[in-house]
Amino acid sequence: MKILVCIKQVPDMESRFVPNSNATWYEERDLAFRVNEYDEYAIEQAVRVKEGLGGAADITVLSIGPARVVEAIKKGLAMGADRGVHIRHDEPSRLDAWQIASIIAAFAKDKSFDLIFTGLQSQDRGSAQVGPAVAEMLGYACVTTVVAFELDGTQLTLRREMEGGLCQVVRVGLPAVITCQLGLNTPRYPTLPNIMKARQKELLTFAASDSLPPEALSVTEKVYLPEKKGRGLVLEGEVNELAEKLIAILKEKTAVLR
Amino acid sequence: MKALLVAEYRQGKLLESSYELLAFAARLNAEIAMFVVGEESQAPTFGGKVYLAEASTYGEYNPALHKRLILEAVRQESPDAIVFLHSAYGWDLAPRLAVALKAAQVSEISAVTPEGFEVPLCNAKLRRLVKPRTSPVVLTIQAGTFSYAGEGGGTPKVIRLALPETISSLQSLGYEIAEKKEVDLSKAAVIVSAGRGVGKKENVEVVASLARALGGELGATRPVVDSGWVDHSRQVGSSGQTVSPKLYVACGISGAIQHIAGMKKSEFVVAINKDKDAPIGEVADVLVVADLLQLIPALLARLGK
Numbered sequence: 001m002k003i004l005v006c007i008k009q010v011p012d013m014e015s016r017f018v019p020n021s022n023a024t025w026y027e028e029r030d031l032a033f034r035v036n037e038y039d040e041y042a043i044e045q046a047v048r049v050k051e052g053l054g055g056a057a058d059i060t061v062l063s064i065g066p067a068r069v070v071e072a073i074k075k076g077l078a079m080g081a082d083r084g085v086h087i088r089h090d091e092p093s094r095l096d097a098w099q100i101a102s103i104i105a106a107f108a109k110d111k112s113f114d115l116i117f118t119g120l121q122s123q124d125r126g127s128a129q130v131g132p133a134v135a136e137m138l139g140y141a142c143v144t145t146v147v148a149f150e151l152d153g154t155q156l157t158l159r160r161e162m163e164g165g166l167c168q169v170v171r172v173g174l175p176a177v178i179t180c181q182l183g184l185n186t187p188r189y190p191t192l193p194n195i196m197k198a199r200q201k202e203l204l205t206f207a208a209s210d211s212l213p214p215e216a217l218s219v220t221e222k223v224y225l226p227e228k229k230g231r232g233l234v235l236e237g238e239v240n241e242l243a244e245k246l247i248a249i250l251k252e253k254t255a256v257l258r
Numbered sequence: 259m260k261a262l263l264v265a266e267y268r269q270g271k272l273l274e275s276s277y278e279l280l281a282f283a284a285r286l287n288a289e290i291a292m293f294v295v296g297e298e299s300q301a302p303t304f305g306g307k308v309y310l311a312e313a314s315t316y317g318e319y320n321p322a323l324h325k326r327l328i329l330e331a332v333r334q335e336s337p338d339a340i341v342f343l344h345s346a347y348g349w350d351l352a353p354r355l356a357v358a359l360k361a362a363q364v365s366e367i368s369a370v371t372p373e374g375f376e377v378p379l380c381n382a383k384l385r386r387l388v389k390p391r392t393s394p395v396v397l398t399i400q401a402g403t404f405s406y407a408g409e410g411g412g413t414p415k416v417i418r419l420a421l422p423e424t425i426s427s428l429q430s431l432g433y434e435i436a437e438k439k440e441v442d443l444s445k446a447a448v449i450v451s452a453g454r455g456v457g458k459k460e461n462v463e464v465v466a467s468l469a470r471a472l473g474g475e476l477g478a479t480r481p482v483v484d485s486g487w488v489d490h491s492r493q494v495g496s497s498g499q500t501v502s503p504k505l506y507v508a509c510g511i512s513g514a515i516q517h518i519a520g521m522k523k524s525e526f527v528v529a530i531n532k533d534k535d536a537p538i539g540e541v542a543d544v545l546v547v548a549d550l551l552q553l554i555p556a557l558l559a560r561l562g563k
Contacts, residue, residue: 014454014512016535017383026384097363098356121349124380127365128349129356132321136357141427142321144350159434162268162346163401163496168319169431182484217362218395221374221387225535232527232543234534242548243556246528249544254526256448256472256505257561 001057002111005046005081006104006118006130007039009065009072013123019223025093026124026223035072038119040079040187041180045149046117047080048185052151058082060113064103064208065092077198078190084201089208096216097125101133106211108138114154116177120145131179142177143170147184261288262309262337264328266347267296268318269433276302277406279341282399285370288339293331295324298416305412309335311419319347322426325354327419332359334417337394344398352396362390366515368400381514382537401496402519441475441491448474448505451494451521452482455510455531459487461551465509468554471561472505479517495520509550513538530554 011017011031020027035043043061050057061076062085063069073084087103089095095103108116116135121128128144135142147167148159154174159167161181190198233249235242250257261283265276272294283290291307295316301308309331316323328351332340340355342348344366356363369376374389375397443449450469452462462482469476478488480495494501495517506524511517513529513536521527522541529542530550539545546553 011380013381013383014533016533017380019384026380097353097365098360101353101357125386126378126381127363128344129353129363129365132350132353133357136354142350142354143428145346157431160346160350161497162433165435165498166268167434169434170319171429171431173427182480215391217356217360217392218364218388218390221389223379223384223386226382226385226537226540232539232545234539234545234547236534236547239548239552239556242546242553243560246544246546246553246557247560250505250526250528253543254505256474 001049001053001115002113003046003049003057003059004108004113004116005039005042005059005061005076006116006134007043007061007063007072007076008036008119008122009033009063009069010036010122010124019225023222023224024220033068033071035075036119036122038121038123038180038182041182041184042117042119043076043079043081044185044187045178045180046115049115049151050080060085062087062104062107064089064100066090070203073203074198075190077201078195079188080194082201084203086203086205087208088205089212093220094216096218097127097129097133098217099213101130101137102213103208103211104130104134105137107206108134114174116140118177118179120179120181128179131177135177140175140177141172142179143172144179145181146178147181149178149184259286259288259339260335260337261286261290261339261341262331262335263290263292264340264342264348264351265292265294265296265302266343266345267294267300267313270300272296272300272302275343275345275401278343278399278401278404280304281404281406282341282367285404286339291335291337292414293328295327301414301416303411304414306414308414308416309419310416315424316421317430319430320426320428321351321354322428323421323424324351325358326421328355329358330419330421332394340394340396342398344400348398352398356396359394359396360392361394361396362392363396364388364390365398366400367397368403378515381512383535400515443475443477443492443494443499443501446475446501446503448472449477449494449501449503450474450507450509451477451479451511452488452509453479453511453517454481455512456482456487456550457510459485462487464551464554467558468507468509471558472507474503474505477501479511479514508538508542509554511538512536513541
């Protein structure tokens with residue numbers, strides 16, 4: 001079983017974000033980067049498939065970006081992937097989803113992966129395009145928003161999450177692209193021995209320019225802070241005073257406190 | 259400007275959210291045709307062309323077949339934009355169509371401006387203006403943002419679509435309720451919800467004590483539920499319950515779109531957050547900039563609890 005996991009490195013979403021000086025992206029300085037949360041479910045699921053097959057699987061973890069993304073790849077290796085692939089691009093924020101998917105598809109097309117896992121979406125852009133686009137380019141089946149995964153031979157039984165607490169159960173054959181949603185699994189923490197072992201694992205580096213379509217189909221015109229429209233009252237200050245003020249407001253404006 | 263709007267049909271019914279597509283198309287001043295895999299009795303009430311394929315033949319969810327049906331409608335209609343909801347159906351199908359047409363895709367559009375489409379970035383803490391460079395374009399629109407006033411109506415002119423064969427590798431085995439709702443938050447007058455900002459499971463009790471003091475129910479965001487800190491039956495948001503209490507208190511909730519979708523109809527919203535710029539501030543009547551672990555005990559002391 002050959003498995004590819006496509007991951008992205010993103011900033012911690014609890015950070016404060018500001019546009020960069022030319023308003024083309026967010027300012028990356030001072031941000032702490034980590035593996036995109038949804039992609040951690042993808043890595044975990046790949047490793048579980050391998051464990052379920054008694055180790056009879058080979059997992060490649062791929063990421064596109066500048067040198068810093070090697071940290072994300074190493075986390076994937078420490079969680080149990082066998083090989084890392086770093087596709088270097090200094091400014092991936094300038095690429096659109098179609099270009100990103102094209103790079104991944106170009107890498108994957110002659111490698112006969114049985115399963116490709118990725119996150120439902122990235123936490124920064126959140127466009128949810130890359131997974132299904134890769135599948136379309138490779139001619140693979142694709143099931144998105146997966147919250148339960150079962151492999152039986154070459155058949156997958158999956159639950160995909162829909163709105164309003166509803167799930168859909170589908171069955172599909174390999175090869176397939178699976179995009180992983182929150183709730184699919186609980187990603188493991190890499191143990192120290194596994195972090196050490198990961199250092200010995202193969203890490204291949206390619207330049208994105210080898211397979212990059214030169215023109216994006218869509219471009220980011222600008223990045224900006226949201227307009228504070230219809231914003232309510234903002235209370236700041238000492239905690240006890242805040243509590244007094246808030247209770248006074250609740251008494252005045254709601255029927256909840258009397 | 260011509261737009262083909264892809265409506266959604268699930269469990270034998272047209273989804274009401276499909277009409278949000280019409281509200282969006284009005285912003286584009288587009289000439290409209292709709293598309294749905296459904297059934298004629300459930301066609302959208304819309305006085306224009308509706309391309310219709312039978313769900314009994316093509317399934318309610320079968321992206322490979324639905325993509326081919328949409329491509330057929332695109333061939334007949336030649337739209338400038340193909341528009342989906344940014345939903346489990348739309349975000350699944352749209353990229354396949356975009357690749358097949360080599361069209362630019364813009365996801366989760368929250369506003370239309372003369373320079374391009376506005377989409378959220380970093381959990382809506384920022385906005386990004388995107389300009390597509392192709393025609394046609396594939397668009398998905400943010401759920402609940404373009405509200406349909408219900409005007410229009412009319413009888414659709416149905417154009418039937420069919421494929422020469424219906425072979426597909428995907429088999430749909432039906433629907434399941436994710437988990438049963440033991441707590442009906444939709445009836446609660448007061449809801450006090452915990453977000454990731456509570457930090458750890460033990461701190462949920464602090465939020466729950468405020469809920470009790472206000473005579474309300476405890477709610478939670480998706481990440482808090484998925485961490486196992488609060489039961490799923492208390493989840494508020496697009497994958498949980500939609501609520502409209504008299505008072506909603508959001509504790510340590512940054513305000514992801516999926517959460518706001520479930521609580522924005524609340525009559526009065528109080529947010530308690532350390533981050534003054536958290537997007538929850540946009541829907542809050544009062545944003546208290548404070549550490550909930552300090553503020554809530556101070557509130558409880560004054561509420562005599």
